[in-house]
Amino acid sequence: MAKQTRSPEERTIDPAAQQMLIHADELKIGTAFSRADKMSPCNIGSAGMCCKICGMGPCRLTKEGDTGVCGATIDTIQARNLIRSIAAGAAAHSDHGRDMAFILKAVANGRAEGYALRDIAKLRLVAQRYNIGIDGRAPEEIANDLADLYLAQFGQQKGEVVVAKNAPAKRLQLWRDLNVVPRGIDREVVEALHRTHIGDDQDPEHILNHAVRTALADGWGGSMIATDISDILFGTPAPILGEANLGVLKEDMVNVIVHGHEPTLSEMIVAASQDPEIIAYARAAGSNGVNLAGICCTANEILMRQGIPAAGNFLHQELSILTGAVEAMVVDVQCIMQALVGLAENFHTKIITTSPKVKIKGATHIEFDEHHALTIAKKILREAIDNYANRGQTKIPQIKEKLIPGFSHEYINYMLGGSYRASFRPLNDAIRDGRIRGVAAIVGCNNPRSQQDYLHTKVTRALLKQDVLVVETGCGAIAAAKLGLLLGEAGLDQVGPGLREVCETIGIPPVLHMGSCVDNTRILTVLTQMVEEGGLGDDIDQIPAVGLAPEWMSEKALAIGTYCVASGAYVMFGGASPVSGMPDKVSDSDVVLHYISEGWEKMYGGKLEFVADPDEMVRRTLDHIDKKRAALGLKLYKPENFGRSGDDRMLALEELPISERRAALYGVPA
Ligand code: NFS
Numbered sequence: 001m002a003k004q005t006r007s008p009e010e011r012t013i014d015p016a017a018q019q020m021l022i023h024a025d026e027l028k029i030g031t032a033f034s035r036a037d038k039m040s041p042c043n044i045g046s047a048g049m050c051c052k053i054c055g056m057g058p059c060r061l062t063k064e065g066d067t068g069v070c071g072a073t074i075d076t077i078q079a080r081n082l083i084r085s086i087a088a089g090a091a092a093h094s095d096h097g098r099d100m101a102f103i104l105k106a107v108a109n110g111r112a113e114g115y116a117l118r119d120i121a122k123l124r125l126v127a128q129r130y131n132i133g134i135d136g137r138a139p140e141e142i143a144n145d146l147a148d149l150y151l152a153q154f155g156q157q158k159g160e161v162v163v164a165k166n167a168p169a170k171r172l173q174l175w176r177d178l179n180v181v182p183r184g185i186d187r188e189v190v191e192a193l194h195r196t197h198i199g200d201d202q203d204p205e206h207i208l209n210h211a212v213r214t215a216l217a218d219g220w221g222g223s224m225i226a227t228d229i230s231d232i233l234f235g236t237p238a239p240i241l242g243e244a245n246l247g248v249l250k251e252d253m254v255n256v257i258v259h260g261h262e263p264t265l266s267e268m269i270v271a272a273s274q275d276p277e278i279i280a281y282a283r284a285a286g287s288n289g290v291n292l293a294g295i296c297c298t299a300n301e302i303l304m305r306q307g308i309p310a311a312g313n314f315l316h317q318e319l320s321i322l323t324g325a326v327e328a329m330v331v332d333v334q335c336i337m338q339a340l341v342g343l344a345e346n347f348h349t350k351i352i353t354t355s356p357k358v359k360i361k362g363a364t365h366i367e368f369d370e371h372h373a374l375t376i377a378k379k380i381l382r383e384a385i386d387n388y389a390n391r392g393q394t395k396i397p398q399i400k401e402k403l404i405p406g407f408s409h410e411y412i413n414y415m416l417g418g419s420y421r422a423s424f425r426p427l428n429d430a431i432r433d434g435r436i437r438g439v440a441a442i443v444g445c446n447n448p449r450s451q452q453d454y455l456h457t458k459v460t461r462a463l464l465k466q467d468v469l470v471v472e473t474g475c476g477a478i479a480a481a482k483l484g485l486l487l488g489e490a491g492l493d494q495v496g497p498g499l500r501e502v503c504e505t506i507g508i509p510p511v512l513h514m515g516s517c518v519d520n521t522r523i524l525t526v527l528t529q530m531v532e533e534g535g536l537g538d539d540i541d542q543i544p545a546v547g548l549a550p551e552w553m554s555e556k557a558l559a560i561g562t563y564c565v566a567s568g569a570y571v572m573f574g575g576a577s578p579v580s581g582m583p584d585k586v587s588d589s590d591v592v593l594h595y596i597s598e599g600w601e602k603m604y605g606g607k608l609e610f611v612a613d614p615d616e617m618v619r620r621t622l623d624h625i626d627k628k629r630a631a632l633g634l635k636l637y638k639p640e641n642f643g644r645s646g647d648d649r650m651l652a653l654e655e656l657p658i659s660e661r662r663a664a665l666y667g668v669p670a
Helices: 015-027 032-038 074-108 120-129 139-155 162-166 169-177 185-195 204-234 263-273 276-284 296-306 316-322 339-344 370-390 409-417 425-433 454-465 474-482 488-492 497-506 520-533 555-566 591-604 614-631 646-654 658-666
Strands: 242-244 254-259 290-295 310-312 326-331 350-353 401-403 438-442 468-472 511-513 545-549 570-573 607-610
Touching: 015 316, 074 139, 074 185, 074 204, 074 263, 074 370, 074 555, 074 591, 120 139, 120 204, 139 162, 139 185, 139 204, 162 169, 162 204, 162 520, 185 204, 204 263, 204 296, 204 520, 204 555, 204 591, 242 296, 242 310, 242 474, 254 263, 254 296, 254 370, 263 276, 263 290, 263 296, 263 326, 263 370, 276 290, 276 370, 290 296, 290 316, 290 370, 296 310, 296 474, 310 316, 310 474, 316 326, 316 339, 326 339, 326 370, 339 350, 350 370, 401 474, 409 425, 409 520, 425 497, 425 520, 438 454, 438 614, 454 468, 454 474, 454 614, 468 474, 468 497, 468 614, 474 511, 488 497, 520 555, 545 555, 545 614, 555 570, 555 591, 555 607, 570 614, 591 607
Parallel strands: 254 290, 254 326, 290 310, 326 350, 438 468, 438 545, 468 511, 545 570, 570 607
Antiparallel strands: 242 401
């Protein structure tokens, strides 16, 4: 296949990224974008038609009726490949949750330097949910019991993980009936690997049932644990002003980028960067202090709690180094490109790995240990400051946008009714009245094979116009932030009249940033609370809501998509389908393709589809929302009924001479 080199404008819609890609070309430095152009994806592997789980292969099943050497059919192979990806994604999220639980335990026992229990109210609330006594007990005692309970969920062998109890009652019963409630988090991941070893589970539907159980161990298991502990230790997010894009890097300061996923290290680096001793050290080195910025989900974690700016999403990790202004990039786990080290050799940037699980050849390794977190964070910052003197020429794009992140489910509940009447009632009513047509969660990665941020923002904009309230997490949220969609004033002229009324009344942007990728569990909680509030059916699958991952690339995204489907949501992924088979041969006999869509829909009320065309994604989203509205017997969505209130009318009045405004406003003679 002929290889094609895309222009910077074809590679990304972000003007800051375009500037850096031109700069990369001038310096003759490769990036993920140019590597994606050079390397066409293997069309056999990407369609799920290659099996390499044993040494008799790899077997490529390209013709009708082909089987592997062992006799495995294309359906079995696709199901096995899919569950392995889901297991890897669930493992990544859940291991993050496990590490958070270890830290909670250490904090409870006074063995974690620099950390504290910041949100005691949430600690008590969560503990109560799991029947841990709270009356008359010190927060540390409660936290210790909660940490023990959480840690036990990973190694539990039988029964049900306690976290699943947070689902709506009807949903939990459905999972019980279908035998997919996770027994223990680690057990499901291990069993997914066992079942897919050569010569094990060979019934594709049976394999995929376990894929659901594995994914549920992530969403209603490890990820939910991670989110809850992060809130307890670092505070439950609430709206805060932030900034996003490469323009947040500063010419006169030591720029340190934190990249990866776990907030444990990054929060400590935030604390250390504000330490007078570190500030003095940075000034002594000739700078104006330390400027921190985030990339990927680490960015989301510290952005929504501390207002630390986000330098960008997944595809900005290389671009930020290309500015020449980054003294250190500190990484922990997940979504870290190996190419960073080679790229950084062209500049002075130090790549510092910190996780005992992640080393990269050529990077500096300073291992993180929660017992001495603050000391280690200061050591890392001193390394970065020492490197400031080595900075050469810089090129920082002067492009950034403001945003307001921090819409935790707790805050959404509060903002709708205030402290004393916190409730999801206004949201449910707005959906029932048709002011809000439905809800879409637009989440997930960037993928250099598509135009960066284009698909995310294209579907976001199209759905906002149709009065669909959008919630976002992960790199999708940063994409929207960079385009200014996460600010009330900036976004409101782009939304439908009903949604606009709601946003103006409550004072929120039309796109709510709900956090990192593990925080997709916040979306599960919102959906559960909407069900419990009443008026939108008695289970998640009845809510007019859709989940979209337009630019997905990671295995974590597949795990998230699957647990959302099992929770009752219609989920669409953009880009390539890992279970498509030969594109020209899609037929009724594609067992996996049909099982994860119509099959799962019959069982869970949610389905998983891969839809490359964004317009089609939007069409299917609206179609699904309208079907769910009709099934609930809700009012027909009629945008012309709304938009005569608030700022909208005031804007129209501004067009008139002052002498005529009173008449227009009150219907009385001038
Ligand atoms: Ni999610 Fe976050 Fe971004 Fe994708 Fe990677 S950072 S966990 S996997 S690329 S959204």
